[in-house]
Amino acid sequence: METIEPPNRCIHCGFSNLKRHDKRLRRVRDMNLFHKHLHLLIHVKRWRCQNCKEVFSEPLSSVPSGSHQTYRLQEHIFEQCRDTTISYVSRQLAMSYKTIERIYYKMAKNEIQDKQTSGVVGIDEIAVRKGHRYETVVTDIIKGNVHEMGADRDYQSALEILERLEDRGLKTLVMDMWWPFHKAAKQLYPDIPIVIDKYHVVQKVNHAFDQVRKAHNAQIKGLKKGRFALLKRPFRLTEKQLEEYHEESPEIAHAYYLKEWFYDLYEQSTYEEAEAFLNTWIEQAKMSPFSAFHEYTKTLDTWKIHIL
Structure with a gap:
């Protein structure tokens, strides 16, 4: 591959009198094609400006300068x-x-260009190296863009990043149940409400259910293979599957419906209804025979005000 038209002007001085200097073959990686690696072989021409005598490579519309x-x-x-x-x-x-x-x-x-936020900002961590290193990232929940990034996910990192949002019209901070984030947010913005995002709240109830499933793994034939089926919502399971799990293990069925019942928290139309629902669910979970759900109720009691 190669370009047809030469560049109009020198990228250094803007002079239009150019002379071709040489041509080099450049190997550039593109998107996979049919799950196979695709490389483009591009003949890149280099030009010498007759005014400033600088040599430069022609710009390519599909490849960043200096990139492979x-x-x-x-x-x-x-x-x-x-x-x-x-x-x-x-x-x-x-x-x-x-x-x-x-x-x-x-x-x-x-x-990280738009400095003004929508007012609803999320702070979370991303794994840059799985199991080893995390970075803290601040995103705009409404606009969907990144506002800030910083090394680590500890209290000091969160403090430094959140300080940079001071003049950006914050109205709500959304986060998971990671204590250093919460501590930094409360110190800098004590009057701004903190909301625990639904994903992490539901993730923990799913984890509690999975702990129950593992503890009763031997009660159902092939239950290990049915792990992902058990994590599905009821409307994604057949009646036969639901009956089978209920008959083979009443404990699994109890934990499954306890998990599913929790999802109704996000169907409540008012704060008061949601609070009453969550209190009832916590009471029922504490009365269940499952230690994993007992532990989860402690988490809910700690973070209840921010979940609601």
């Missing part, structure tokens, strides 16, 4: 890293960890 990946591949890498870890994306694309990390942070910084 196309724009669309870099955008794909960035989106993948937002949903999973850098290590995972590195393995999936068979690219070095350092390359994926460099692309991700470069594009994340490019996103």
